[in-house]
Amino acid sequence: MPGFEDDMPFFDEPARASRPAPGGIAARAMAARQGRSATPDYLNGLNPEQRLAVETTEGPVLVLAGAGTGKTRVLTTRIAHILATGRAFPSQILAVTFTNKAAREMKSRIGMLIGEGNVEGMPWLGTFHSIGVKLLRRHAELAGLRSDFTILDTDDQVRLIKQLIQAEGLDDKRWAPRVFAQMIDGWKNKGLGPAEIPEGDARAFANGKGRELYQAYQNRLLTLNACDFGDLLCHPIRIFRAHHDVLEEYHRRFKYILVDEYQDTNTAQYMWLRLLAQRPRQSASVPAEGRGGDRRPPDVSGAPAQGQPQEAAVRPVSVNICCVGDDDQSIYGWRGAEVDNILRFEKDFPGATVIRLERNYRSTAHILGAASHLIAHNEGRLGKTLFTDRPDPEDAKVNVHAAWDSDEEARAVGEAIEAYQRGGHALNDMAILVRASFQMRSFEDRFIEIGLNYRVIGGPRFYERQEIRDALAYLRVVANSGDDLAFERIVNVPKRGLGEAAIRQIHDTARALGTPMLAAAANLAESDELKPKPRAALREITANFERWQKALDNTPHTELAETILEESGYTDMWKNDRSADAPGRLENLKELIRSMEEYESLRSFLEHVALVMDAEQNEGMDAVSIMTLHSAKGLEFETVFLPGWEEGLFPHQRALDEGGRSGLEEERRLAYVGLTRAKKNLHIWFVSNRRIHGLWQSTIPSRFLEELPEAHVEVQESGNSYGGYGNPYGGSSFASGRGGRQNPYGASRFDSLGQGSSDKGGAFSNSYATPGWQRAQQNRTEATSRNWGTRSGHQVERIGYGETDSGYGAGRGSVKGRTIDGELVAKSVAETPSPFSVGERVFHQKFGNGNIAAIEGNKLTIDFDKAGQKKVLDSFVEGSRGVGE
DNA sequence: CACAATTGACTTTTT
């Protein structure tokens, strides 16, 4: 990671005042010093507010930057400005973001502003966590760690907790490790250690042993020389508090602090920032302005130990902290973000300058109008109103569409996308933003069917995949033989005949000897405490690790990684795996090796993997993006589709149940984020029926639809422009509801469409299925329909299929029936020998060509060329002869 | 010990 080199000296870099500063910057700094005030080109094109935000470098500044108002530009220009005017050296600037993506973006934009070549030491720019790691590596011993500590991800964390719960003799069913991991996360988000958590919280878990368990977990982490994500924030906080000399070191170092997405900070991050940004009077260092107008950075070359000349501090040092955020885009409350941090800024930092950026450069007046009107329904805002000075009468209004069910929704969106495409729009400029990821499937299915390129953003992360985590575990053990969690993960992967018993044995030995598990295993392999088989297996694997570790220093790390995966039998394991995703996994492993090339050593690679591994694939192709509203924050698209605006889904029922009013407001902010992603075209969809947890439920339109202003919205007369299927609801009822009242629409404007939406809770009303109830339901339908199912046999399927293919006018009953038919026919005709054989090439109307991977009765598992692996009934496919390849 | 059958959960997600 450029700019994050750990060997970069801490304090001597800005020291050589005599050393020529990089060209452009030096020249500008010189100009600034000499009072020449020609506007530097990097300031050109900023509007007055933006310029103020850039040039108000001293003192606390809060920039309230609405969506699309040039927030990132302000941040990056501000950094460039500070550098160009010689106010600070790069290393004296700390810039914090939330995501790696944002960090990368800022880095490259700063690079562009000040010239790549000139970047001699970038600012400390990174996520809270990556900066936390950097701090912690330097001061690990103060937290009871060694500086080569490992970073556990959620998966490791959960497995560890599970062990602890079992060690306590507790039932890990009743006390789910995952739940406890979340509790710990929650505490750490608040900066609370085991001693500080509220009594109630402590009692709520593990028969009141919550606190002990938390403590045990922390102890275990120290033994393992490991940190979880929360610790990356909490340890530095604790170190800062306990060691003032360390904190002062950083006070001297960081002259300017910048924070992106301030509305998303949680309590721990807030404390972390406060510690760095607020300097107690008595320990204040020399204010730069105190040096007689000389704007050069203060000389901080003296090593900390040497000490600064302690001039009596006259006043608190101005905290040059600049936080940029938008309270209306706070959508991470559920994971500990405190909107309050931004609402409170002026109190926290007295004398703060607050700058509002309200001039929007992104969206049309209609979109802004809709978004503003919607968000105005929230209370407790700092209040901003976005405006554009480029209204265009040609702009399209925000479109609201209705669909019968999610399949029709997907179909209609698909057709709209194709229509835009025909109109010359690139797929890359379009996005579908959903509330919950399960909504993605119907779009994916549909797009595969019609051959529309799409990409899913923010799915399961690359490094979270099983094969990647396994491979990494091997590498982790090689790099650090004390990594027990990693060792345990792969001792028996691939299967080596080392089961529960053997692993417990290794555990016990490790504990008895006080060594890591790998060493214990080596020991055990030489003793006769194990049966011959596991013993041989252990001997082999420990010998392997020993050999790999020896090779670590004299083999290129990518090569070593390949060797390890080969020799351990790991790649063979997947090569022998017949399942459809095995080739993909092998491909991923190759990708992993490729990605290692960018790092100079195995160690540095592993460090980055833990924190910053996200693979963006398919970047090259033109494709529609599908993602959740959450992951869309910060992005923009020409055309945006927002499906699923129904009560219960959006706003989500659970947000309402658990968050009450504030939950609703967060959902509304999420809607606001969604609306403001669109530059030109915005289409909102809602459906009357949606399948949740396998059951069809009727739904009513989202209340957010009622909150859109009539003037900027156009309600589409149902999907009549999208193909010839019937309109299942009265299209005219859209128009009918328009009336007076405060809300320009009648309350039931969209309601009237919700055919069969009798039960008020809709899809997500509390009545919905517990797993048991649901299964009972399923059994019942199956039982009742078995009779006519056997009678009609394949006939029924074809009808069912025909309906799927040709029309959505059929009521939901038949849609339901289709599914049931699939089930029941499969069971009733199970004995009939299949006309197909494994490996045969077949054609399916919906999924195209594919090869049969497996046959069970009349159910075929087929690897489709385009659609991947699907299970279908044999009557749906035909031999692919004649259906050209 | 390995595999198949069964059970249960299931909003959002970064690091």
Added chain:
DNA sequence: GTCAATTGTG
């Protein structure tokens, strides 16, 4: 409906 994780069986 789908997934993973756990339980029961060979």
